[in-house]
Amino acid sequence: MSIEPLYTDEFFxxxxxxxxxxxxxxxxxxxxxxxxxxxxxxxxxHNLTEMLNDVTAHAEMQAIxxxxxALGGKYLQDCTLYVTLEPCVMCAGALxxxxxxxxVYGAGDxxxxxxxxxxNILHPKxxxxxxxxxxxxxxxxxxxxxxxxx
Numbered sequence: 001m002s003i004e005p006l007y008t009d010e011f012f013x014x015x016x017x018x019x020x021x022x023x024x025x026x027x028x029x030x031x032x033x034x035x036x037x038x039x040x041x042x043x044x045x046h047n048l049t050e051m052l053n054d055v056t057a058h059a060e061m062q063a064i065x066x067x068x069x070a071l072g073g074k075y076l077q078d079c080t081l082y083v084t085l086e087p088c089v090m091c092a093g094a095l096x097x098x099x100x101x102x103x104v105y106g107a108g109d110x111x112x113x114x115x116x117x118x119x120n121i122l123h124p125k126x127x128x129x130x131x132x133x134x135x136x137x138x139x140x141x142x143x144x145x146x147x148x149x150x
Contacts (some may be wrong), residue, residue, distance in 0.1 A: 009129060012036055012041070012080070013106055013132045013133045015044065015082065016082045017133070017136060018044075019044055019084075020045050020084045021140070022049045025059070026046075027041070028047040028049065029049070030047070030140045030141055031046060032083070033049045033060050033063040033082065033083040033084070034063065034081075035064070035076065035079050035080070035082075036082065037134045042067050043063045043064075043067035044063065045059050045060075047059050048053065048062060058090070059084075060081065060090065060095065061091060064095065076101070077099050077101055081102070081103045081104065082086050083103070083105045083106070084140070085105065085113075085137060086130065087103065087113065087114050088113065088114060089121060091114070092113065092122055096126070099125070100126055101125070101127065102125065102127045102131040103122070104130050106132055106137025108134075
């Protein structure tokens with residue numbers, strides 16, 4: 001009999017999806033993020049670009065600031081970012097500067113995701129895991145933009 005660990009990538013991606021739902025409800029592009037240290041969520045956020053009228057107010061950027069405040073320092077070593085959509089180049093650059101240890105994302109972004117220019121933008125020690133709960137993460141974005149077109 002094997003026991004599944006409680007804190008899996010799926011567990012924390014569900015937390016990021018809760019944040020994406022908050023963004024959706026606020027008429028923001030539904031991207032959610034959480035940052036985890038020692039199996040504990042230390043930051044949670046979602047897109048706030050419309051509310052703040054700020055193109056840099058992506059979920060990841062908000063989470064980086066919140067996590068740095070929680071830790072009392074600018075580096076996010078030994079932390080994992082869970083985000084529902086592949087980070088853009090701006091967010092990937094900020095994550096590199098923050099030296100985050102691991103990035104786990106759900107849906108890829110073939111138009112604006114950082115992988116469109118290669119993964120060299122990230123810190124060399126950052127581990128990347130993609131496709132965690134990809135269908136759920138992709139569906140919320142698709143649904144949001146369908147409602148915008150109608």
